[in-house]
Amino acid sequence: MDNKLPFNDVIDQRHHRRSDLSSFEYTHKAEITSIHKLTEQENLYRIQIIDPAERERFEFRPGQFLMLELPGIGDAPFSISSPPSRKGDVELCIRKVGGLTSFLSRVERGTHVGIRGPFGTSFPMEKMYGQNIMLIAGGLGLAPLRTPISYVQENRSRFNNVDIIYGTKDPLQLLFTYQYDMWRADDMRLSIIVEKPDASWQGRTGMITRVIEEIFEERDDAFFRNTYAIVCGPPIMFKFVCSMLNQKDLPMQKMFVSLERRMHCGMGKCCRCNVGSTYTCLSGPVFDYWTVMNLKEAI
Amino acid sequence: MIFRVIEKAELRSLFTMLSAANRVIGPVGVGLDRSGRQLYGFEEVHDFDRVALDYTMTSLSAKKYFLPYREIMATFTMDNKDWQKRIDYNIDAPFVFFGMHACDINALNRLDKVLMGSVYPMPYYAAKRKNAFIIGIGCEPQPNCFCRSMGTDTALHGFDMFITDIGDRYFIEIQSDTAFNFLKKIRTGEPVEADHLSFMKTGAGKNEKFAASVDTTDLTKILDMEFQSEVWKQWGDKCLGCGTCANVCPTCYCYSVEEEVSIDLTAAAKVKKLYSCNLIDFAVVAGGHNFRPERHSRLKYRYYHKHRGFVEAYEESLCVGCGRCGEACLADITVPEVIASVREGRKTDGQ
Amino acid sequence: MSDSPAKAYLGVPVRRPRVAFFELSSCEGCQLQILNNEASLLDFLSLVEVVRFREGMSGGSDEYEIAFVEGSVTRDDEVGRLQKIRETAKVLVAFGSCACFGGVNQLKNRFCLDWVKKEVYGDHPVETAEVRPLDAIVQVDLRIYGCPVKKEEVEKIVTHIAIGSDITYPRYPVCMECKANGNVCLYDLGEPCLGPVTRAGCDSWCPNNRAGCWGCRGPSDDMNILQLVDIMKRHGFSEETILDRLECFGGFSGHLEGLKK
Structure with missing residues (x-):
């Protein structure tokens, strides 16, 4: 047998x-x-x-x-x-x-x-229909933000007020400069700020939070009640930005950030991307800020 | 579940039958330590007399037969700008695991959840797991065992058959069709009430022998509360950061991927190596930033994953209380002591 | 050694750098490791153009980009030679433990130099100084650890140089490889071992043969040497035994303060 x-x-x-x-x-x-x-x-x-x-x-x-x-x-x-x-x-x-x-x-x-x-997870664009959107990027954060920007661009009529806020160290680091005019032409307001201007720089100078303060002055509280924010950039940047926005009663669950970690598999196996014990690859990279607040080691 | 009893001598027949046609892995003695204590390991066995049915604890878990320490995930043949990728799940034949303790079976059950039950089942693991014929065997609690605290002192599933020594005979739980058919080929008997009582008595006797324990009450919350606790730093000062705890652990599955290029540049390979979250560069991202630069933050993360994150995801701990990490740690860092110290806010070993 | 046809990897042309091997005070065993693998020797030679290699060829050119320097500096004339190599080479590789840390040679630094000379050379003294690793004299661009170096690792590093990809070392200790190899811990067997603090990459060569690690590859990143010394003492090893191990290859020389009496 x-x-x-x-x-x-x-x-x-x-x-x-x-x-x-x-x-x-x-x-x-x-x-x-x-x-x-x-x-x-x-x-x-x-x-x-x-x-x-x-x-x-x-x-x-x-x-x-x-x-x-x-x-x-x-x-x-x-x-x-x-x-x-x-x-x-x-x-x-x-x-x-x-x-x-x-x-x-x-x-x-x-x-x-x-x-x-x-x-991974994504920005819930459909939830944002009919709402204001603040698309905020620091440095290389414009790379992941470019996709929601183009999504909004392709579906512009579905969204209300659109602000793109972008900050870098110096003007030489600005990405996708050739697209700025197209974004503006599609009724998206683009505010750029650099930390260290060079001789030819004529725009805003300072930290990205300065632009947000400007927006705070110009908009009323009702505006923020109908606003979603997508924030891409280094942790220290989105921490400041999100805390500021939260002061205006923008709920943390309406702010989205993208985390960056080391990964080998992308499928919840290698553990390298874990934040606390949450897989960035499965539960992220896009998290709402409330979740990030509750993740140990996230910021 | 179907139960049988067999005469002890029949186990040899079962082994002989299985090993004649299949590769058999089992517990064997691998030498004595410096104080004359027998050390055990899992190895391929051909002779029933080499199988240490009464083994205490193997230094390394059974993991390598399911998650090899080094595994080639894919190979490439290179052709200038082009290449071809070949994927091999690295299983050629089913194998028998003859004599696995409940903790190690439960460890596989937990691995199943991550590696087979999620959105992306991992075929490298599944291919081996699905082709292992597992014979479980009862055990005696050792000084470092705290499986009872983790609810892993008995295995409910995840094996083909489970053998318990009830004195003069073996009591057998049968969980697979394959096991049932093999058992038809040796002499077995239906258990009677006396056998049931012997089985229960064996279990009760085992319960009295546990020396180590972990209080898991509210542990997920306590770990969150005590995230900044000084005790982590104290354990971090002791930790060697050598990764041994992860290597001996039956449930540590994290890995690293290394790409290798052949010296004639015509081929490449993608190699998976089991890693450890205690190693310095575990959470280093491109550009060099390290999310866990200190030893204590890495040690803490390991406890977080085992005792908090996994519980959150699967409602049970990833630690099965086998005690191997504490046994292997040269710095004497043991799970019961670390957890107790976190609960009490101080280290408990009197230092 | 003729030029082989130009190669490319993923479309990126492969450079075939001119490579020279040099030896200061050493046994030249690391260089022999390269010849020790006939199967891959020809492929190795197709990746680099060896222009000077005393163990494998006669003569040699002084035009090279990469210098593999084996051995440590023990004499003044070696300082000059090393500086000249540094001036010529774009990349200077410290090849083996002697070049990286001083190696076994630096054991003599434990003793009075006059006594050493007398003990070794008797009535025929030669000029010799305190042993120094290469980076005490010149800038070192790349280190290949080990006594001897592991030929697989050398081949891997040379392959990476040729295709221009990053050169990385294990940052973790030997224990990782030792456990993966299924070894019984040498401490369980009553043997001292520096595996927990020594950089991996040797595939736990010594522990695989039931011999404790002597730390030839130097410290792993973020090693916990104080804790290991404590553990060794608890296992009953004398301070002398512990220091003998830690000082053997010189890799831990910067970490022994407070351990020595």
Whole structure:
């Protein structure tokens, strides 16, 4: 009699469709179709999933991220900077800070990379219909904020007053300068502020909170009762901004921030992105500020 | 559940039958420590006489057979700007686990929740878990065991069959069709009332032997309240930051990924390595910022994940009270002492 | 050694840097490690152009970008040689524990120099000074730890140099690798071991063979040496035994204050 144990094929048993299998470690092969230098440190990469059907299926929402893989070099999470309507033809704004991003800054157009995702939570744009929106970014925070901005742009009539508030260290670090006029043309008010102006700078100077104070002076309390805020930037920045907004009775659950952590899987397995004990990749990266307040180690 | 009793000698027949056709992993003696105490480990066994059915505690858990310390997740063949990726879940044949204690079975059950039950089931783990034929075996509480506090001193599921020594015979709980069919091939008997009583007596006797315990009352809240407690710093001063607690732990599953390029540049591999949240660079992001730069913040995080975060998500602790981390820690950091010190706001070991 | 065809990785052209090997006071065992893997030697040579390597070729050029320097500085003439290498090399690699920390050589710093000379050379004294690691004299760009270096690690680092990706070391201690290898803890066996404070990357070479770690790769990041010394004492090891270990390769020399009497 045969005493061999029966083999359980995990794929047949647990994954009935190929798309389920694809949720773990399956990589969409994509091609870098353009590289555009934004600043000394940041490049904008346009990356297109090669298979047209897969590209069409790559649906994401503003605030979600993907895992970008360079075989043999590494993989890391990046928030998507392009409009959701463009699906698997994404743009990633990437700063040269580590091993993967430095290598990426040396690759040419036409190189194939891997994409997994999209992963994580998103900004609940539909909830904000009919409301005022404050889109606030500090530094590289404009990269993830660009997706909700383009969403609002594509659906401008659904939103009431739209403010984009953007602050950087100095004018040379301003990202996506070529889009500012288009945003303004779509009736989104853009306020830019830099900490350290150079000789040619004619705009506002100071911290981002200065712009918010200006808005406080010009709007009444009723305005803030009908407002949502999306805040992207370093923790110290969104902490200040959100506390200010909360003074105006903007509920913390109507403010959304995006957290950045180290990740290897993007799927709630490797634990590297945990804040306290919450997975940034599953419960985030987009959190409302009330949740962030309750997360140990978040700020 | 279906129960059977077997004569003790029949277990050898079962082993022989299983090992003739399958790879069998079991507890074996691996030497004596400096005070002459027997050390145990899980290894592949071919001979029933090598199986240490009465083993106390293995130094390392059974984890590596389900979550290898180092595992190749994918390989690439490189072709200038292009490449091909191949994914292999690394299981070629089912295997038998002959003699797993309740804590370790419960550890797998907890891992199942994260690694198989979530939005993204992890096929690397599932492939091994689904192909393990697990025979559980009863145990004697050791000085460091606090499984009873964690509710993991008995296993309700997650095994194929479970053996309890009831004196002259073995009492067997059967949970899978596969186990039932194997047991048909040896001599078994239906348990009678006397066997039931012996089984219950064995359980009651075990309960009296626990020396260590952890008070889990309100623990999730207490951990939040005591987040800034000085005791964490005191434990952090002791901690070596070596990651041994995570490596011996049956439920620590976090990992690191390293990409390797072959020296002729024609191939690459994505390698998963089990990691530890106590290691210095666990929470370092690109650019170098470390979210947990101090040893105490990392040690605290480990307790947070085990005893708070997991409870919040799954309504039970990720710690199964096997006591291995305390046993292995050179700095004598044990879960019962750390939790007690957090509850009391001071370290309890008199230092 | 002829030029191999130009290679690229993910479209990025692979540089084939000119590499030279040098030795100061050492056993040249680290350099031998490179020759110790015939299977991958040719691939290694296709990644770098070796222009000077006493263990493997005669002659040599003084035009190189990367200098692998093995050994520590024990004589004045070595200071001059090292400075000249530094001037030529774009990248200076401290190759092995002697170059990184002084290595076994620096044990002599424990003793009076005159006594050392007499003990070793008797009536035929040679010029010798206090042993110093390379970075006491010149700037070091890259360190490859180990006594000897581990050839797999050298190959990995050279591969990374060639394709221009980041070079990283384990920041954690040897215990991580030792546990992954399933070893019984040497403290359980009554052996002293510096695994808990020593940088990993050796795949716990010594503990795998039931020999305690001597710390040849130097300290891991954020190691807790005071706690380990305490533990060693509790395990009954004398202060002399503990210091002998910690001082053996020189990696812990900056961390021994308060431990020495």
